[in-house]
Amino acid sequence: MLDFDALDRDLEAPGLQHWREPLQSLCLEKLSDPAHGRIPEWRRTLQALPRVSSDEFDFRSDAVTVASNETIEPGCRELLLSLAPWRKGPFRIGDIFIDAEWQSNLKWDRIAPALEPLRDRAVLDVGCGNGYYTLRLLGHGARIVIGIDPTVLYVVQFLALRHFMPAVAAHVLPLRLHELPPDGAMFDTTLSMGVLYHQRDPLEHLRQLRATLRPRGQLLLETLIVPGSEPCSIRPENRYARMRNVWQLPTWRQLAIWLEQSGFRDITLIDRTTTSVTEQRTTEWMPFESLAEALAPGDPARTIEGLPAPCRAVVSANVA
Structure with a gap:
């Protein structure tokens, strides 16, 4: 399913040619794992997607867009919808x-002003989901963006999108951060969004x-993060906002200390925003419970x- 030829070519820019064989081997292992029983179905979905002639891509608009003068076959929408739930978008x-x-x-509008100029930069997008931000980073000028996410469905969603834009220098791989090969300190910018609180x-x-x-x-x-002026963190006993595997929620001061202890400098709080039910909600493309059901009735x-x-x-934050 993955385009390893394109990946090999794009890995040359940041000097990561030595990643070629270990990445290919590990990705093939992940995509043939019998524990993912829907992989054969997803392969058929990808193979059934229609060809659309277009070299007009817009990665700077709110909705990542593939423009086409052709009428896309009616069945294409149902194929893409079969890959639900779509968590990130729009497309x-x-x-x-x-x-x-x-x-x-909305989140992109909060983070984009804080990005250092990306022109000709190599970017790593950790916990990238289906690649929405991966593609927005490319539109922001990055030379290559590598996204990683362990959820195979999200990788398949990205492959469905990339089917319509095969030449772009963006890739999403079914990996966790610690699974990346060694000697990877070759990225100019690394993003980690919505990942830290899932780490023990x-x-x-x-x-x-x-190290990247x-x-x-x-x-x-x-x-x-949680409110508070002291450096401390909350450890949810079971779930947090109905999410499993939320291990620690720090105050901003505690988060800054963690970053400093990890070797970062120039640590700057760019934005803090309480998530709204306008930003995260149930849709046709994600028809299950969302943020509204995770908030206390009568007390948002x-x-x-x-x-x-x-x-x-x-x-x-920056590396010295």
């Missing part, structure tokens, strides 16, 4: 609008992020578990 393929759970363009050891995750960056490289981190400032409602911080 537009011809006249098909993929209205994802997250209006990810947040400091280790931050150190792994640091060249000297003076930039980390752009987005994660959940608390989660259904009685904890502070989701507030997300965007932080910039």
Whole structure:
């Protein structure tokens, strides 16, 4: 399913040719794992997608767009919809609008001003989901963007999108951060968004992020924080906003300490925003429960578990 020839070519730009064989071997292993019983079905879906003649891509608009003068076959929408739930978006393929759970363009508008100039830069997008931000980064001038996410469905969603834009220098691989090959400090910019709070050891995750960056490289981190002026963190007992595997929720001061302990400098809080039910909601393309069901009835400032409602911080930091 993955285009390894294009990946091999694009890995040359950041000097990561030595990643070629280990990446290919590990990705093939992930995509043939019998535990993912729907992989054969997803392969058939990708193979059934119609060919659309277009070299007009817009990665700078709110909806990542593939423009086409052709009428896309009616069955294409159903094929893409069969890959639901679509968590990140929106996307537009011809006249098909993929209205994802997250209006990810709102978060992009918060993080984009903090990005150092990306022209000719190599970027790593950790926990990239289906590649919405991966493609927005490309539109922002990056030379190559490598996204990684362990959820195979999200990788398949990206492959469905890339089917309509095969020449772009963006790739999404079914990997976790710690699975990347060694000697990878070749990225100018690394993003980690919505990942840190799922880590049992947040400091280790931050150190792994640091190890991906060249000297003076930039980390752009987005994660959940809780109110408070003291350096401390909350450890949810079971779930947080109905999410499993949320291990620690720090205050901003605690997060800054973690970053400093992990070897980062120039640590700057760019934005903090309480997530709204306008930004994250149920749609046709993600028809399950969303943020509204995770908040306490009558008290949107608390989660259904009685904890502070989701507030997300965007932080910039650099490697010395």
